[in-house]
Amino acid sequence: MCSNCNSIQAKFWCKKCETNYCSQCYELDHGTSSLKIHISIPIDQRPVIFASCNQHPGEKLKFWCNSCRILVCSECIILQHQSHAYNKIEIEASNKTKEQQDWFMKTKSILDQLMKYTTELMTVNENPTIEKITKTFKSLRAILTKHENELKEKICTIEKRNKDLVEIFQNELRRKQEELSKRNKDFEGIISVKDYTKLLQGHQNSVNYLMMTTQELSAHKYPLTTKYRIDEIQELQRTVADTTQRVHIYEWQE
Ligand SMILES: [Zn+2]
Ligand SMILES: [Zn+2]
Ligand SMILES: [Zn+2]
Ligand SMILES: [Zn+2]
Incomplete structure (x- = not known):
């Protein structure tokens, strides 16, 4: 989503402003000559943005501590999380992405199955019990x-x-x-x-x-x-x- 207008799908990433833009907002925001030198790249090539560490100015939160379940910087690790199970944020993100995707797939599959089953329950056109009754009584009448x-x-x-x-x-x-x-x-x-x-x-x-x-x-x-x-x-x-x-x-x- 465009961070400027918040209504249109973002198309560009301004490397200097570190902001998502739709094409219209990008042009509007970069009209002045001083801003014209900014370089934009397609949104899907946007780099990973790291937040800054509150405790260690100048350090980026590039790690995830699995023991504390928080984002940490390299300073944080040296001082407090050395013995914890931590990982680079990209690796952790990829693991978590995979985990969520698996869960989505699993949940969707169960939902789909139930939906299919209940739909079948409603659309039974050949009812074997009724057929059995019809057949039996017909034969009795005969x-x-x-x-x-x-x-x-x-x-x-x-x-x-x-x-x-x-x-x-x-x-x-x-x-x-x-x-x-x-x-x-x-x-x-x-x-x-x-x-x-x-x-x-x-x-x-x-x-x-x-x-x-x-x-x-x-x-x-x-x-x-x-x-x-x-x-x-x-x-x-x-x-x-x-x-x-x-x-x-x-x-x-x-
Ligand atoms: Zn916009
Ligand atoms: Zn810019
Ligand atoms: Zn920790
Ligand atoms: Zn830190």
Whole structure:
């Protein structure tokens, strides 16, 4: 930063003034002829500036005492810090720079990692738990629907078989009905014309037929239909309800 205006990035270092300048301030401050002889260098080539020692006038604080954690001059070292761990300021600065850089990198890396992790937590688009629930319930519904259809089909088959049996039986009855009505018609015809010869000749045969048919019909030979009932369906409902209740979401903090 320019030491003059304190607002613009410094670009030059005046060797004489020992000051950072932006180009504008440098020109302004070095306008007079006596100052025109000052020499400026780019800011990145600025030499290390040492502060003066308060205790030893004329001496620069060119060392860092690691034991006392203070800046010291060569006089200070001779008098007080001879046995301490001290270093040239440049070496110490380079060590400290490296140490701070390492810490910055370490901290930044942990921060970045946490940021990445939390961002991932927020942007989960495929939730495996929800997928598992969907898959399981879908498969359960499929099992239930399949079995429901199988049960209904089984009943349909039984009903169909029963209906066929009754139909066959009814056809037999209808056949008997037709025969009976034909014979009855013949009989009525004979009576009406008083054909007693035919009546008496055919009487026994006719009675035999009627007796036999009556016997047959009274024997209760109903078609042998299949009965059925559904077992365990209440149990199924209870068990499924109970087991479904047991499936739940378990929460914990990590
Ligand atoms: Zn300036
Ligand atoms: Zn100057
Ligand atoms: Zn010391
Ligand atoms: Zn000193």
